[in-house]
Amino acid sequence: MSKLWQARFFTTVNHLRDLPRTSVPEIAFAGRSNAGKSTAINILCNQKGLAFASKTPGRTQHINFFSIGGAHVAMHRKDETNVDEIQALIADLPGYGYAEVSGDAKLHWQRLLGDYVQRRDQLAALVLIMDARRPFTELDIQMLEWFAPTGKPIHCILTKVDKLNRNESVNVLRQAQAKLDSYVDEDGEGFPFTVQLFSALKRIGIDEATAKIEELIGLAGDADAPDDAAAPGTDQ
Ligand SMILES: Nc1nc2c(ncn2[C@@H]2O[C@H](COP(=O)(O)OP(=O)(O)OP(=O)(O)O)[C@@H](O)[C@H]2O)c(=O)[nH]1
Ligand SMILES: [Mg+2]
Secondary structure (H helix, E strand, O other): OOHHHHOEEEEEEOOHHHOOOOOOOEEEEEEEOOOOHHHHHHHHOOOOOOOOOOOOOOOOOOEEEEEEEOOOOOOOOOOOOOHHHEEEEEEEOOOEOOOOOOHHHHHHHHHHHHHHHHHOOOEEEEEEEEEOOOOOOHHHHHHHHHHHHHOOOEEEEEEOHHHOOHHHHHHHHHHHHHHHHOOEOOOOOEOOEEEEEOEOOOOEOHHHHHHHHHHHOOOOOOOOHHHHOOOOOOOO
């Protein structure tokens, strides 16, 4: 069982000053509005209504945090989350590029997003969710270039590949890899950027994304013993 399945709603933040005072590693899902961030979080955490997913673009307007660890979700759904035992946080960021949001609100979101990804020390990595049919829009590139100087990894997830045929998927992945490889620092070194295909609808790329995210937030190989190992003396 993936550690991500333990995810629980933790808190909603509308101002940087309200960011959780935790020090555990965080991973944030960024991307255009409607790209599929909330849907991806739900499917990776194996919980349908965890992050709100919607047909109405611009739905996630604050930063929503989900905690991993600190509660025995499967056993006692209503028990309190023990903040001291939280091992990692997942952040669902407000989508960018939603045209109908008014000027002030848009500015507020952009500042919140930019400041959070650039300044949050606990942020271990960024997951950049892009619609596989139109990846790397101007705002995606801006997000990537805001975050790249931190030197932390970006894992790109090209989602909705159920809308592409096999050839198109292969090509889009190859082009995305080439784009990411074209970024080099002043010493000519590449950045820790990775990319994969994904579909929530057809359940493509879930294991790959799970393994990558667990690795990025330091949960890999740290599975709960009772789930993975049979008690001594039990028949399997
Ligand atoms: N076909 C298909 N549709 C998807 C997939 N993932 C998400 N969607 C749909 O895309 C729409 C937007 O998904 P959300 O997860 O709400 O997108 P979001 O990025 O969280 O959007 P905001 O909260 O506005 O930033 C919904 O109608 C989803 O059902 C997928 O893999 N395939
Ligand atoms: Mg959302």
